[in-house]
Structure formats: C-alpha cells, structure tokens
Amino acid sequence: MTKDTRDELPLYEVFIRSKNGLDHKHVGSLHASDSEMALTNARDVYTRRSEGVSIWVVKSTDIVASSPEDRGSFYEPSDDKLYRHPTFYDLPDEVGHM
Amino acid sequence: MTDKDMLFDYLLRLGDNSLILGQRLAEWTGHTPMLEEDLALTNVGLDLIGQARMLLTYAGEVEGKGRDEDRLAFHRDTAEWRNLLLLEQPNGDFAKTMARQFFFDHFQYLQFEALSTSSDERLAGIAAKSLKEIAYHRRHSTDWILRLGDGTAESHEKMQTAIDELWGFVPEMFEMDATDEALLDAGIGIDVARLRPAWDAAVNAILAEATLARPEDSWSVRGSREGKHSEHLGYLLAEMQFLQRAYPDAKW
Amino acid sequence: MDARTDDLDRLEAEFQAKVDAEQRIEPKDWMPDRYRQTLIRQMSQHAHSEVVGMLPEGNWLTRAPSLKRKAILMAKIQDEGGHGLYLYSATETLGISRDEMFDQLHTGKAKYSTIFNYPTLTWADVGAIGWLVDGAAITNQIALCRCSYGPYARAMIRICKEESFHQRQGYEIMMTMAQGTKEQKEMAQDALNRWWWPTLMMFGPNDSNSANSAQSMKWKIKRQSNDELRQKFIDATVPQAEYLGLKIPDDELKWNEERGAYDFGEIDWDEFKAVVSGNGLCNRERLKARIDAHDGGKWVRDAALAYAAKKAARKAEAA
Numbered sequence: 298m299t300k301d302t303r304d305e306l307p308l309y310e311v312f313i314r315s316k317n318g319l320d321h322k323h324v325g326s327l328h329a330s331d332s333e334m335a336l337t338n339a340r341d342v343y344t345r346r347s348e349g350v351s352i353w354v355v356k357s358t359d360i361v362a363s364s365p366e367d368r369g370s371f372y373e374p375s376d377d378k379l380y381r382h383p384t385f386y387d388l389p390d391e392v393g394h395m
Numbered sequence: 396m397t398d399k400d401m402l403f404d405y406l407l408r409l410g411d412n413s414l415i416l417g418q419r420l421a422e423w424t425g426h427t428p429m430l431e432e433d434l435a436l437t438n439v440g441l442d443l444i445g446q447a448r449m450l451l452t453y454a455g456e457v458e459g460k461g462r463d464e465d466r467l468a469f470h471r472d473t474a475e476w477r478n479l480l481l482l483e484q485p486n487g488d489f490a491k492t493m494a495r496q497f498f499f500d501h502f503q504y505l506q507f508e509a510l511s512t513s514s515d516e517r518l519a520g521i522a523a524k525s526l527k528e529i530a531y532h533r534r535h536s537t538d539w540i541l542r543l544g545d546g547t548a549e550s551h552e553k554m555q556t557a558i559d560e561l562w563g564f565v566p567e568m569f570e571m572d573a574t575d576e577a578l579l580d581a582g583i584g585i586d587v588a589r590l591r592p593a594w595d596a597a598v599n600a601i602l603a604e605a606t607l608a609r610p611e612d613s614w615s616v617r618g619s620r621e622g623k624h625s626e627h628l629g630y631l632l633a634e635m636q637f638l639q640r641a642y643p644d645a646k647w
Numbered sequence: 648m649d650a651r652t653d654d655l656d657r658l659e660a661e662f663q664a665k666v667d668a669e670q671r672i673e674p675k676d677w678m679p680d681r682y683r684q685t686l687i688r689q690m691s692q693h694a695h696s697e698v699v700g701m702l703p704e705g706n707w708l709t710r711a712p713s714l715k716r717k718a719i720l721m722a723k724i725q726d727e728g729g730h731g732l733y734l735y736s737a738t739e740t741l742g743i744s745r746d747e748m749f750d751q752l753h754t755g756k757a758k759y760s761t762i763f764n765y766p767t768l769t770w771a772d773v774g775a776i777g778w779l780v781d782g783a784a785i786t787n788q789i790a791l792c793r794c795s796y797g798p799y800a801r802a803m804i805r806i807c808k809e810e811s812f813h814q815r816q817g818y819e820i821m822m823t824m825a826q827g828t829k830e831q832k833e834m835a836q837d838a839l840n841r842w843w844w845p846t847l848m849m850f851g852p853n854d855s856n857s858a859n860s861a862q863s864m865k866w867k868i869k870r871q872s873n874d875e876l877r878q879k880f881i882d883a884t885v886p887q888a889e890y891l892g893l894k895i896p897d898d899e900l901k902w903n904e905e906r907g908a909y910d911f912g913e914i915d916w917d918e919f920k921a922v923v924s925g926n927g928l929c930n931r932e933r934l935k936a937r938i939d940a941h942d943g944g945k946w947v948r949d950a951a952l953a954y955a956a957k958k959a960a961r962k963a964e965a966a
Contacts, residue, residue, distance in 0.1 A: 305746040306429070306948055308739065325802070326736040327431055328745065330542070330951035331958065337535060338431040341438050342729055345722075346809070365676050414714075421708045421717070424724050425701035426936065428944020430732050433701075437725040444718050451714075465713045489947050545957060546950025553946070638712040638770055645828045647712035647770070647820075 307356055309335040311343055314351040321353050332356075398581070401574045403458045404477065405584055406518070407467070408620065409510075410450030411478035414468060415628075416499060417443030418635055422486055435535060439496070442528040449521045469639035473629050474622035481564035483628040487557065490550070493539040494557035500533040501597050502568045505590040514582035537601055544605025555607055562610040567617045569594075574620070666867050671797040674740040682866055683741055685859065686796055688757070689868065690738040691748045695759035697731035699752075699933050703767045704776060712770055719816050720773065726813065730806045737798035753938045761919065762845050764927030771824050771831070771838035777817015779839075779846040779884070785810055786880045787850070795867035818887065825891040839888065840896045847911075848919045850877040881909050 306328040312321040324343050329335035335354040343349065363371055379385045388395060396404070420440035427433040451464040462470075481499060486492045507529055510522035543554040569591045571579075578584025602609050618624065638647065658677050665672065672678055701724050708724065711717035735745045751757035762780055767773065788810070791803040824835040851873040854860060863869040871879075881900075888895050899912035922930070 304945075304949065304952065305744055306952060324805075325733055326739065327732060328429065329431065330948070331955035333538065334431075334951065334955075337538070338435065340531075341435040342431060342732055345434070345438070345725070345729060362675065365673075418709060421721060424708055424721065425698075425705040425728070426940045428940070428947035430698065430728055430735070432944075432947075433728045434725055434732070437721055437728070441718060441721055441725070444714060444721065448714050448718070465715075468714055469712075489944065542951045542954040543947070546952075546954045547946070549946050550950030550953075634709050637710050642828065642830060645712075645831050647716060647823060647827075 306330050307358070309339075309354045310357050310360060311335075311339045312353040312355070313339075313343055313349040315348055316350055321351065324348075326357060329354075396574070398577075399457060399459070401577055402515070402583065403454055404574055405578050406450050406454035406457060408477040410447045410454055410467075411476050412482055412499075412503070413443040413450065414447035415476070415478040415631065416482040416496075417441075417447060418631060419482065419486055419492075419495075423492065428489055439532050439535065442525070442532065446521070446525050446528075449524075453517055453521070465639070469636045471632075473624050473632060476619070476622060476624060476628060476632070478619060478628075479564070479567055480616055480619050480625055481561060481567065483625060483631055484561065484564065485627055487560075488553060489539075490543055490553040491557040491560065493536055493543065494554070494561050496532065497536040497540050497601075498561060498565055498568070498598070500529060500536045501594050502590070504529045504533050505593055506585065506587060509585040509590065513585070518583065540601055540607070541605045544602070544607040551606065554605070558602070558607055559610050562612075563614040563616055566612075566615040567619065570617060570620070572620055663865075666795045666865075669867075671800065672795050673797045681862075682868075685863060685866070685868060686799065687738060687741050687743055689863075690734055690741075690799055691743070691751065692758050692760075694731045694734035694738060694748065695752045695757055696763065697727045697734060699759045699763045699937060700780075701727050701731075702933055702936055703763055703765070703929070704773055706767045707770060707773050710770070711773075716820070723777070723813050723816060726809055730802075730809070733802040733805060734799075737802040740798045749937075749941055753934070753941065755925075755934075758923070760849060761922045761927060762849050763933060764922050764930045765841065765845055766928050768841075769834045769838060771821070771834035772842070774817050774820030774824060774835065775838035775842040777813055777815075778821050778887070779817075779842050780849070781810060781813040781817060782884060783846050783849045783880050785814060786876050786883075790870045790876060793867070793870050799868075821891055821893075825893055835891070836893050839893050843896050844914060844918075845922075847877060847881070847914055850874075850880070852916070878908055881911055885909055 307330075308326050309329055309332070310326050311324050313324050314321045327335065327338050327342055329338050332354060335356075336352060339352045339354050340349075344352070375381070417440045420436055420443065423436050424433065424440075427436055447468070448464050451467045455462040455464065455467055479499070481495060484491075484495060504526070507522040507526050511519050511526055513519040513522065540554065543550040545551070569587050571586065571588050575584055575587065579586055599609055616625075638645075659679050662672070662676075662678060662682075672682075704720060704724050704727075708717065708720055711720050735748060738748065739745060748757065752759065767776070785807065788803050788807050792800055792807055794800045794803065821835055821838075824831040826832075827835075851857060854872045854874045857873055860869065860872060864872065885895060885900065897912045899910065901910050902908075903910045921927070925931075
C-alpha cells in the first residue's frame with residue numbers, strides 16, 4: 298500500500314431514508330470531490346430503483362466511531378438493567394395489552 | 396403537409412433528439428472518468444431513451460401506417476431523421492460531451508416546460524413526465540461545466556475548446572419553420588425562438604461563473620429539420636440499425 | 648512461545664469462535680491478517696469482474712436490436728457498475744483505497760473473472776451472458792450472502808436482489824432467438840457452444856486442486872465449495888437449455904439417477920490456465936479499456952478536486 302492516493306476523490310458514507318417514517322440507514326460509500334457531488338452521485342448510485350426519499354452524505358473521515366475494545370465499557374453496563382425492558386414486569390392477563 | 400403529417404414530423408423531431416443523444420451517451424458506458432459518473436451518465440441515457448420510446452410510439456400512431464418505435468428507430472435513413480445536428484456530433488472528450496449535454500439540457504428543459512401545457516394532451520403528458528428527469532440532467536451537466544471550467548488550467552482549456560467547437564450548433568435549436576408555426580397556431584407546438592432569452596440568461600450566468608468565455612456568434616450550421624445532417628449521423632445509424640437491417644424478418 | 652504469539656493465538660481463537668458461532672466480523676474488529684488479505688484479494692477481484700464485465704455487453708449496447716432491449720441492457724450494465732462500486736466500497740473498509748485496487752488491476756497484480764476475456768460476437772452472446780454468466784454469478788453470490796465479513800455479506804445481499812432480473816432478461820433473449828428465424832437459432836446455439844465451458848470455469852478449479860478453498864471455508868468466507876456450486880449450476884441450467892431446444896456442448900452430460908445430479912465432462916483446464924495467464928482473445932483490450940478510462944479521466948477528477956478546493960476556500964474567506 299505504497300501508492301500515493303492523495304489525488305483520489307474523498308470517500309463519503311451514504312445514508313438513505315427509504316420512506317418517510319423510517320430512519321436513515323447506512324447503505325455504503327462512494328467517492329466525490331465535494332458534498333454536492335456526493336449527494337448527486339448517491340442519488341445515481343444508491344437509488345436506481347427508487348429506494349429513497351432522503352439522502353445523507355458524510356465524509357468518511359468525519360465519522361467518529363466507537364472501537365470494538367470499548368464494547369465492554371460502552372454496552373455491557375446496560376445488559377443488567379433488565380428493568381428497562383417491558384418484559385421485566387409481570388402483569389395479570391386481565392389487565393389487557395399494555 | 397396535412398395537420399397529421401406535421402404533427403408526425405414534430406414528434407419525430409422531439410423523439411429523434413432524445414434517441415440520438417441517448418445513443419451517443421450509451422457509447423460512454425464503461426469508459427467514463429470514474430465509476431460514479433458511469434452510473435450518472437447512464438441514468439441520463441436511460442431517461443432519454445425512455446423519452447424517445449414514448450415520442451416515437453406516439454409519432455407512429457399519429458402517422459397511422461403501422462410503424463412502431465422500432466420501425467421508426469431502425470428503418471429510417473439519414474434524410475428521414477429530424478434530430479438536431481448538435482446531438483449527433485461525436486462524444487469527443489468528456490468536456491465536449493458535457494458541453495453538448497449542457498446546451499441541450501437547458502434547451503430541452505425550456506422546450507418541455509412549454510410543451511407540458513400543449514393542447515395535445517398526450518404530448519403534454521410526455522413533456523410533464525420528462526421534465527423532472529431533464530431538471531436533473533441540467534443540474535448534472537451544469538455542475539460539470541462549473542467544475543471543468545473553474546477546475547484546473549487543463550480542464551478550463553478543454554472546456555473552453557468544447558464550448559467553442561459546439562457553439563455554432565446552438566442557433567438551430569431555436570429555429571422556427573412552417574411546421575413549428577402551424578403547430579404553434581394550433582396550440583400544440585411552442586415558439587422555440589422565444590425560449591432563447593431564457594436560455595441565454597441561464598447559460599451566460601453559468602459560463603461566467605465557470606470562468607468560461609461565451610463565444611462570438613461567428614458561425615452556425617442548420618438543416619436537420621429538412622433531413623440534412625452531418626456525416627456523423629450515417630455512422631451512428633449504421634451501428635445502431637445493423638441487426639434490424641441485416642435480419643429484417645427477425646424479431647428480437 | 649513468547650507473550651506476543653500467545654496473545655495472537657488467543658485473538659485468533661476468539662476470532663474463529665466468533666466465526667463458528669455465525670457472528671459477522673465488522674471492519675474494526677480484530678481479524679487475522681491473512682483473513683484480511685484473503686478478503687481484499689477476493690472482494691477486489693469480484694469488484695474488478697463487475698467493472699470489466701461491463702465491457703463485453705457494452706460492446707452490443709449501441710447495436711441492441713430494439714429500443715426496449717437497449718434500455719434493458721443499459722440498465723443491466725449500469726447495475727454492474729453499481730455492483731462494482733458496492734464491492735469496492737465494501738473492500739475499502741478493509742483499509743485499501745479504490746485507487747490502490749485500480750492500480751493492482753491495471754498492473755496485472757489483481758485478477759478479474761476470466762470469462763470477460765471472451766469476445767461477444769453476436770447479439771445472442773448478450774443473451775448467453777445474462778443466462779449463463781449471470782446465472783453462474785448468482786449461484787456463487789447467493790452463497791456469499793452469508794459470508795462472515797459483514798460489509799461483503801451486505802453488499803452481496805444488495806447485489807443479489809438487484810441481479811434477479813439480469814438472468815431473466817438473458818434467458819428471454821435466448822428464448823426469443825431460439826424460437827426465431829433459422830439464423831437466430833444458429834446464433835443462439837453458437838453462443839451456447841462458446842459460453843458453456845467458460846461459464847463452468849467461473850466456479851474455479853476442482854476442490855482437489857483449490858489451495859485456498861479449505862481455509863476460506865473455515866473462515867466462512869466461502870460457504871460452499873467450487874464443485875458443489877458448479878454442480879448446482881449445471882443441475883439448474885440443463886433443463887433450461889432443453890426448454891430452449893438447444894444442445895449443451897458436452898457429450899458426457901447425462902442425468903445420474905443415483906446421485907440425483909448431472910454427470911458432465913471434464914473442463915479443459917489448459918484453456919482456463921491459458922486465458923488466466925493472458926492468452927484470451929480480449930485480455931489486453933479489456934485491460935486497456937479500463938486503464939484508458941481511468942488514466943484518461945484523471946484530468947476530469949483533478950478538475951473536480953481543484954474546483955472543490957477553490958469553492959471551499961471562497962466559502963472560508965466569506966465566513
């Protein structure tokens with residue numbers, strides 16, 4: 298991996314809302330010279346079958362991600378908070394759906 | 396010419412524009428400067444071929460001689476084609492392809508916008524449907540004019556050369572002939588000559604922003620409405636029509 | 648054994664346990680370097696194949712025999728470009744740039760599927776590619792949808808969903824031609840004759856000769872062996888050829904009741920090796936087309952970058 302890639306167009310991550318009411322979902326990435334090009338390229342690349350009503354593009358280098366080593370400290374503490382889940386509570390059937 | 400003949404001719408002009416430009420763009424497939432652009436340019440090409448199919452199908456029905464879209468696309472020789480000379484010009488480099496596209500996208504948008512209120516409902520419907528696509532084409536080619544014009548010294552030079560080389564094909568887009576006048580009177584067609592100021596305003600502004608010079612109006616060519624084409628169309632048709640011509644009895 | 652090797656062994660054992668438990672590996676997870684390199688090799692080869700694969704069909708795009716066929720073929724080739732892009736994008740998560748992958752392709756360090764080094768000579772070849780080549784590709788790709796590497800598996804799911812029309816359009820072309828004029832039928836048979844064996848080669852060497860297979864299966868990069876997939880493809884395709892009234896060019900092809908599968912003749916592996924090592928009819932042309940597009944387009948990409956930089960500078964100045 299020695300080749301000089303400074304002249305490569307930057308990488309953008311693409312997120313698409315497939316229909317109103319749903320979250321934007323990561324669908325992949327693409328290269329573009331700026332955010333405007335990233336947006337139109339995303340339209341051409343990722344919505345060829347009308348998969349979207351809204352597109353977000355973010356420069357890949359601007360994404361801050363948690364690392365797998367953080368998994369323990371980030372997510373495990375909530376594993377024992379079962380009271381945050383509805384099934385934790387025992388209600389009689391007579392109460393009906395709640 | 397009867398009214399029917401004139402409408403047929405008018406629809407051919409519109410449909411042929413879309414088909415010939417779509418065919419030219421198909422030549423880029425797999426060869427564009429970047430993969431993302433391959434997808435973008437193919438989208439434009441697909442839209443144009445879709446327009447051509449609707450318009451030629453309608454033209455065939457108006458003519459009433461049983462010619463469908465394919466009969467019209469694959470069994471007419473150069474003199475019977477009505478596409479603008481600009482659109483049959485070879486792709487050249489990416490700058491030239493974008494200059495051709497930029498000139499036409501801005502024209503076609505204005506043209507179809509006006510046609511979307513045609514008294515011919517079918518034509519108005521096709522124009523309205525296509526207008527959204529063309530708005531996107533226009534954005535795409537305009538973006539590239541800006542990038543190439545105001546990019547590097549090399550791209551600026553290439554873009555300026557392309558604009559200069561194609562400038563003389565611009566006036567033909569805004570020409571009015573007897574057919575245009577008659578259909579305008581009938582409320583079916585539109586006055587393309589009146590679109591010129593809006594086209595000029597948009598194009599001038601973009602060229603200026605792209606640091607490109609608007610060429611002098613020193614030359615212009617015309618003739619497509621009478622079937623007088625450049626030499627390039629013959630080769631384009633020879634390639635496009637090969638199978639249908641070589642095996643006229645076959646269905647594909 | 649020093650502490651570091653110990654550590655590596657532990658990480659690798661944990662990694663394998665995760666793979667065995669059918670958990671997906673994601674980009675930032677620890678993975679053995681050989682796993683990463685194997686994926687980069689396989690995924691970039693896959694991406695290159697999609698992109699080079701645009702060329703043989705592109706050869707007929709300007710000559711498609713009807714406007715409907717032209718639009719379909721254009722959409723299909725566009726999909727292939729899109730699939731190449733999805734795959735490059737997934738491979739980039741492994742720490743290699745697209746430019747580096749292009750460089751490997753252009754210098755011959757990376758391969759692409761040998762099938763695309765065969766010429767498309769008639770319109771029936773477009774049908775045969777859709778029916779056979781895409782059919783084989785789909786057989787391979789369905790297996791890859793459960794690949795252990797998350798981004799690869801997700802790209803494959805997307806690709807499989809989109810490709811479902813590719814094989815059908817190819818078969819429809821073959822059907823139209825097989826039922827068409829005498830000349831069309833001859834073209835269809837000729838296309839089948841020329842594409843059948845190269846298609847079978849797409850599944851790679853026999854399992855007994857496939858050095859990388861065992862490790863890839865263990866890592867669940869591959870889920871089914873070359874021979875299993877090849878057999879699956881043949882069993883599905885033979886009845887389709889019969890329906891068309893076309894003859895598969897293999898005299899040893901016969902239904903084996905006992906195995907519940909078709910027996911078939913031996914692939915000409917010498918031809919396979921020859922084409923892989925550069926002696927296919929179109930190897931040089933295909934590669935040159937890709938290099939020309941990339942190198943020839945550099946001024947365009949440079950211009951886009953220069954323009955973006957100018958615009959950003961102007962915006963900063965204005966702020």
